Amino acid sequence: MRPHHPYDHRWRHRWERKQNKRARRLARLQRDGDYRWRIRHRWHQRWHRQRRQFRHSLGARLIVVFVVLACASSVILWTSMQGRFGLLWALPALLLVTGVAFAMIRHVVQPLHALVLGAEAFRRGEFSHRVPVIHRDEIGDLAMRFNQMAADIQAMLDGKRALLLALSHELRSPLTRARLHAELVGEGPSRDALLGELAQMRDLITGLLESERLGSGHSALQLADCDLAALVREHAQPGMVLQIEPDLPTPPLDRLRIQLLLRNLVHNALRHNDASRGEVQLTLVREGEGVRLTVRDFGPGVPPEALPELGQPFYRPDAARTRGEGGVGLGLYLCRLVAEAHGSRLELRNAAPGFEASVRFS
Structure with missing residues (x-):
């Protein structure tokens, strides 16, 4: 059997250290890659969250429009000051930029008109009207809450109408029997007063029933x-x-x-x-x-x-x-x-x- 060289264990230790160092380097690179991926993913999520908040915020978009308008106006004025006839084209350019900014602002606040029409319809009692959700922003959230409020009010009114109709129908039968019994009472002021009160109750119930039927509008x-x-x-x-x-x-x-x-x-x-x-x-x-x-x-x-x-x-x-x-x-x-x-x-x-x-x- 061949004897071991006295330096063989040193070579083996060096080789193991190199392998361990390489493994640690690979693990560190993998960890660094995971960390960088997490950082990029975090920044990506933050970007999308800020973008959603910006698109949802009416005030932020208006501020951007005003900032862009101010910057464009400043550039136009500064450029016009460099030439002799700069004012000749600066004025139309400023009007054009102002018109574009006005169109953008009008597009942003356009859903407010739909909210006004919805509020007028609700004031008239037309709770079947629904406000269109044009943009997914703060005004859109308000429009959805308007529609939910109208649906809740309509449900409460329908429940009240159904209850009133049921009660009125149930009261008619005992009222008719009471009137028949009253007509059997002997002639006199008491009988006339009782029949008069029963007639008022009948008219009241008839009026309530008719009002609830007419509450559905043209369809009735x-x-x-x-x-x-x-x-x-x-x-x-x-x-x-x-x-x-x-x-x-x-x-x-x-x-x-x-x-x-x-x-x-x-x-x-x-x-x-x-x-x-x-x-x-x-x-x-x-x-x-x-x-x-x-x-x-x-x-x-x-x-x-x-x-x-x-x-x-x-x-x-x-x-x-x-x-x-x-x-x-x-x-x-x-x-x-x-x-x-x-x-x-x-x-x-x-x-x-x-x-x-x-x-x-x-």
Whole structure:
């Protein structure tokens, strides 16, 4: 057996040290590569996050537009000062840069107009309207919150309407039985008072049901050509004067709802009219392609501060009046709903003397 050289173990140790050093170098390079990749990835994520924040921020984009406008204007002015005729082209260039900046700013704030239209629709009670989300920025977030708010309000109103309809339907049956039992009571003031209270309750429930049906707007109507002149003559009562133009058009209307409107307007006018000043006037005149219906009394009118509140549910100008004298405050509210369901508007005003209600149908 060959004996080992005395220096063989040194060579082996040197070779092992070289291998270990090479392995450490490779590990360090790998670690450095991973670190550099992590740094690049971190900067990449930070860049995309800042970019998203910039695109989402309306103020940041406006600041950039103003900065670019200021820099471009400064360059144009500085360049124009270097030549003799620099001002001749500097002014059109400044106007061009200003026009481009104005177009960019208008593009950025364009969704605000959609928000204004949405707010107007919500004010009118059109909660089915949705604000378009044009940009994915702060205004876009606001538009989405507008739409979510409208959906929540519509859901609450639908729930309230369903509950009110269910309660009104459930109250009709016991009210009818109570009226039948009251009619079996002997003649006298008590029987008349009880029947009067039951009749008011019936009218209240009928008004609530009709108001909830009309709350769905145009879809609740059954439209057909309607002769308003004949309908008005059917509702003529003593103490009224009819003024009807000949050859009036016959607009598409819901006859039953127009009868409800006429009945309430005529009842209010006769109740508040002062016969010593004149009779209630019911007028039908042609107005463009439609017909305007006007009911006027010669009573005391209403206070000017109460005019904006007329047509609201359960509102009465004189809160001290009893229900037997002034109703429950649903008459004008139903008239307003009928007019709005037909695409019109109930116009109320003091006529000095008296009070006037007017609706245009087309």
